[in-house]
Amino acid sequence: MTSDAGKTVVVTGLCRAFARRGIAVAPYKAQNMSNNSMVVLDGSRDGRQSDLLDLRDRFATSSTNDGYGEIGRAQWVQALAAGVEPEVAMNPVLLKPGSDRRSHVVRMGRPDGEIAARDFTAGRERLAESAFAAFDDLRSRFDLVVAEGAGSPAEINLRASDYVNMGLARHGDVPTIVVGDIDRGGWFASAYGTLMLLDAADQALVKGFVVNKFRGDVDLLRPGLADLETRTGRPTYGVLPWHPDLWLDSEDALDLSGRRSVEGARRVAVVRLPRISNFTDVDALGLEP
Template sequence: MAGLLVAGATSDAGKSVVTTGLCRAFARRGVRVAPYKAQNMSNNSMVCQGPDGRPAEIGRAQWVQALAARVRPEPAMNPVLLKPGGERRSHVVLLGHPAGEVSARDFATGRRHLAEAAHGAYDDLAARHDVVVAEGAGSPAEINLRASDYVNMGLARHAALPTFVVGDIDRGGVFAALYGTVGLLDAADQALIAGFVVNRFRGDGDLLRPGLADLERLTGRRVFGVLPWAPGLWLDSEDSLDLAGRRSARDGARRVVVVRLPRISNATDVDALGLEPDLDVVFASDPRDVADADLLVLPGTRATLADLAWLRARGLDRAVVEHARRGKPLLGICGGFQLLGRRVSDPHGVEGAAGSDVEGLGLLAARTEFAEAKTLRLPRGTALGVRASGYEIHHGRVTTGGSDPDFLGGVRAGNVFGTLWHGAFEGDALRSAFLAETLGLAPSGVSFAAARERRIELIADLVERHLDVDALLALARVGAPPGLPVLAPGGGA
């Protein structure tokens, strides 16, 4: 079984991008490659089809990486998905389906069953593919968590995976981060660390080379390459920590404001709007930023009731209602749709206190009641006279009445639209029809699928040009070289 672990010196070092690029680079060589991440913590997820034919939920990043690998996404590629539901608790999705909750206190002791399932999923993928490119999470040098780790070196030890560490030089301190990551590991873990990749470099390569040579000399491990800073590079986001929006280069672009809910989920729903040349897409959490919106979007949320209270505490509820009363278009997606309804209730305590029943914003004739069973669907239909498709992930059961006909699993009342379908606006025909209906825009001809494919190809081209892909493929097939030196903290090789 051949495989490779892409670890990171820090969170957001670029592991997802490197993994995506390697998946496509290996696929270009005719290698049957699969992506894998033992555990994601993210509210950006996707529905795929499980081996039993049922819809299943995985992290969005692994779904995109499967596209890069040119294979069908499946639950084994992200066997454990943790969806934060509060400050210290997360909902668990295990092999694509709900599996209770886990708390921060359970981190060290209550996850053995998750580790067993994750490692079993890796073994299954490895048995069916030539190479598995596994992405770590955070840093492998979180020594306080090493005993219960099954995502980084715990996985590497399970499958004897050769590992390289990605460091983000744009943060500063990359040499200390790379050296220190290896030096903090025990000898058995260090034996699997074969080298490094430096990411997001911008500057004079001649000034960097002496540092790379010293890093190789001090660690006895090679640097497999340096990826340059690429400002236009972006993929479907794994998390919602960096919601920067997308700005148009054209004068007179229409302003799309996405309310930045505290527990926002599936923020990737607006990525396709960000590609439209006549739209500025921005995220906002202040009522004043909503006032000049041409189109206002309430995105999905992992905690509808809590985010409804947050809207009211900030006065955003009044800003949203006023926007609609002025006849401007308003779109609610999944949890955002539920916020627009008349009532939201939680009789079973799915989101919080059992028996909660509060008024919504009252802009759509809809009522939401949370149920313990989660709905996962890959629906298809028509809306605004065109074919449409998407995916559903929700606990809320929405009943409607008194509004215009069904709109993507939801309802429409004038210029207020509510849908339960994520990803629908990635469909070019539906997006064009919606923007023509709401903003009077002519079709732009932009293809979201083609844009995503170009981004994957760009990442793969950068990886091919700047990393030693053949050496990394050989590393995956042969394993870490024997006799790698053990670093003593504070010393050398």
């Protein structure tokens, strides 16, 4: 329902759960807006993840970057959870913010110019084509594709050009689960309001809800969940607990304030720039005694 609601964690968990059941599953996110990226094989070069130890250095120093591409770190982690090779089709569009109104575009793993805020609607048609083609490609090769949305599916000002949330769901007839962060408060209003803001065709694809980051007694939540199901005709499939010690590579800097080190750890200071890139690289330092 929002950015940082925990969609990435939910998709990561689902990928691992399906993989453990013997299902060939792949993660997918049509568009990431993130300065946290990973370098992967782009499919034009043979190799396995074990060959990628020095991939970032080679990618940075190569003039052509042949055989390599960039995706968001979140989809890289999700692919590892699924037990499959990370590839550019799992995140076909990566927008790297360069300012409040302009982002660098990485399309199918390769730099592809820039996009400005004023171009955000009209300029996304070619990005949508790449995103849909990548989704269709993954679905042809895997038993199941678990697709993660971005932000909120009820961003009605962007719906006409959307290819990440309900636009993707409509393209692929994808059953959709709305994940919300109850720790922020207002979860019921957000769940109900998100559904009500969608048009009828989009609503038909929404199958239910997931409560994320819950602390407390779940029995106190149950009457509200029952009421929500009565009002919307859709169940809440799960209530996921708050896990402050769960560290996964973050998509954006919204998660920075929640990162902490183990008790008694040596302090490491990192300059928090406005558009800090790959800040998850330093996470491991927070676990050192």
